[in-house]
Amino acid sequence: xxxxxxxxxxxxxxxxxxxxxxxxxxxxxxxxxxxxxxxxxxxxxxxxxxxxxxxxxxxxxxxxxxxxxxxxxxxxxxxxxxxxxxxxxxxxxxxxxxxxxxxxxxxxxxxxxxxxxxxxxxxxxxxxxxxxxxxxxxxxxxxxxxxxxxxxxxxxxxxxxxxxxxxxxxxxxxxxxxxxxxxxxxxxxxxxxxxxxxxxxxxxxxxxxxxxxxxxxxxxxxxx
Numbered sequence: 001x002x003x004x005x006x007x008x009x010x011x012x013x014x015x016x017x018x019x020x021x022x023x024x025x026x027x028x029x030x031x032x033x034x035x036x037x038x039x040x041x042x043x044x045x046x047x048x049x050x051x052x053x054x055x056x057x058x059x060x061x062x063x064x065x066x067x068x069x070x071x072x073x074x075x076x077x078x079x080x081x082x083x084x085x086x087x088x089x090x091x092x093x094x095x096x097x098x099x100x101x102x103x104x105x106x107x108x109x110x111x112x113x114x115x116x117x118x119x120x121x122x123x124x125x126x127x128x129x130x131x132x133x134x135x136x137x138x139x140x141x142x143x144x145x146x147x148x149x150x151x152x153x154x155x156x157x158x159x160x161x162x163x164x165x166x167x168x169x170x171x172x173x174x175x176x177x178x179x180x181x182x183x184x185x186x187x188x189x190x191x192x193x194x195x196x197x198x199x200x201x202x203x204x205x206x207x208x209x210x211x212x213x214x215x216x217x218x219x220x221x222x223x224x
Contacts, residue, residue, distance in 0.1 A: 006137055006140060008198055009137050009198065010137065010138070010141060010144065011072070011075065012075065012194060012197045012198050013132075013138070013194075014063055014066060014067060014074060014144070015074040015075035015077050015081075015197070016077060016081050016189070016193075016194070016197070017059075017063055018060060018063040018064060018067070018074050018210075019074070019077045019078075019081055019082060019210075020081070020082055020083060020084070021056055021057075021059040021060035021063060022060045022210050022211060023079070023082050023084060023085060023096070024056035024059075024060075024084060025053050025054075025056035025057040025060060027084055027088075027096050028049065028052055028053040028056060028118075029053065030096075030099065030101045030104075031049060031114065031118060032046070032049050032050065032053060033101055033105075034101060034104050034105050034111060034114065035049050037105045038105055038111055039165075042165075045161055045164075045165055048157065048160075048161035049161060051157060052122075052157070052158045052161070055154045055157070055158065056158075058150075058154075059147070059150070059151055059154070060211065062147045062150065063147065064209060064211075066143055066144060066147060069143065072205065073205040073206045073207070073209075074205065074206050075197060075203050075204070075205055075206070076203065076204045076205060076206045077197065077203075079095065079096075080193060081189065081193050081197070083121055083124065083125070083185055083186070083189065084096065084117070084118075084121050086185045086188070086189075087117050087120070087121055087181060087182065087185055088117060090181050090185070091113060091117055091178065091181065092110070092113070112166070112169075112171045112172075113178075115162040115165060115166055115171075116162070116166065116171075116172070116173070116174050116175070116178055117178070118159070118162050119159045119162035119163055119166070119173075119174070120159075120174055120178060120179065120182045121182070122155060122158040122159035122162075123159045124182055124186055125151075125155060125158075126152070126155035126156065126158075126159070128186075129148055129151050129152045129155060130152065132148055133145070133148055133149070133152060
């Protein structure tokens with residue numbers, strides 16, 4: 001019984017993470033486009049966002065490899081389990097796929113807001129990883145622990161560039177409404193979506209990898 005509980009919990013956790021990592025690096029493509037257009041001379045900022053994108057891709061491939069080693073596909077979760085999906089939908093009123101990148105580039109307010117959304121999302125991710133590294137269930141899986149330690153190492157470089165840009169340009173770091181939105185989304189995922197997925201035996205598994213059509217689809221080894 002305990003082993004079944006452990007397997008199911010890690011299955012759900014891994015499925016949520018692999019979805020969010022894929023959503024992360026694909027959505028950062030739009031952020032990178034906006035940063036390059038608005039800050040063409042800020043090579044440091046652009047390079048930091050490029051690293052963020054590469055790290056998210058790396059994290060995705062590590063989780064994919066983890067599932068492959070277990071011989072199962074991830075559960076077919078959708079944007080209801082995506083922190084950045086929910087954040088963008090609430091703050092901008094549209095899905096990530098419908099967010100108008102040209103409008104973000106043209107608007108100081110929208111670009112600034114997008115930077116804060118990314119910053120708060122990554123800060124939340126860092127706090128969550130710290131919690132998971134202390135979890136007995138996660139610690140029972142050495143490979144998963146290795147993945148989360150790599151994520152822990154990478155996370156600070158993901159939110160700091162946005163924080164630095166906001167600071168350098170005299171923009172607010174985070175509005176109380178955005179902090180409240182971040183808090184609510186986290187609680188929604190933790191206390192509603194995770195238990196729902198855990199207790200619902202009818203959630204199907206994916207039949208293919210979400211990055212199957214991408215040119216960089218080959219998973220990399222999980223390195224220390």
